[in-house]
């Protein structure tokens with residue numbers, strides 16, 4: 001059985017949640033969905049972020065420093081029926097983006113297996129897994145997958161290697 005098929009059979013029935021500002025994290029989410037067949041759901045803040053980079057950076061720094069969690073648009077799926085939940089975000093200022101913090105905070109993820117993934121540009125890396133553990137202390141949070149931009153053509157291989165490394169392919 002190929003690595004891809006192994007992952008397909010074992011993570012079927014998972015939930016994939018992603019926030020993305022410029023599309024890369026959603027590309028990774030789609031890559032995970034293509035392999036697992038899981039249910040994918042985007043999240044969006046009620047108030048969109050600024051389009052100009054200086055304003056965006058200023059706002060993100062402020063939100064990250066203060067621990068601000070924005071209100072989200074309605075419509076995200078309930079994690080209740082799922083055992084395995086993938087959660088994705090861009091790396092913003094060495095942590096997860098506030099919309100994902102808001103989703104993690106407002107949902108009870110006790111007893112769930114969480115697989116964090118994030119897109120980044122090769123800058124400051126931070127400890128995104130650790131930040132998620134703080135928000136979901138009763139979940140089993142696996143090693144995070146960091147992908148440069150959208151991972152390009154290597155993405156399926158990057159994801160499958162991560163599945164094997166985390167042991168998720170054996171669940």
Ligand SMILES: Cc1cc2nc3c(=O)[nH]c(=O)nc-3n(C[C@H](O)[C@H](O)[C@H](O)COP(=O)(O)O)c2cc1C
Nearest residue numbers: 020021022023024025090091093094120121122123
């Ligand atoms: C406000 C802001 C802060 C960022 N901070 C970091 C960082 O600390 N480390 C890093 O590697 N990349 C950082 N980036 C780059 C993004 O993580 C990268 O562009 C990512 O691919 C964006 O994902 P998205 O298309 O899903 O929004 C930052 C980007 C923005 C806009």
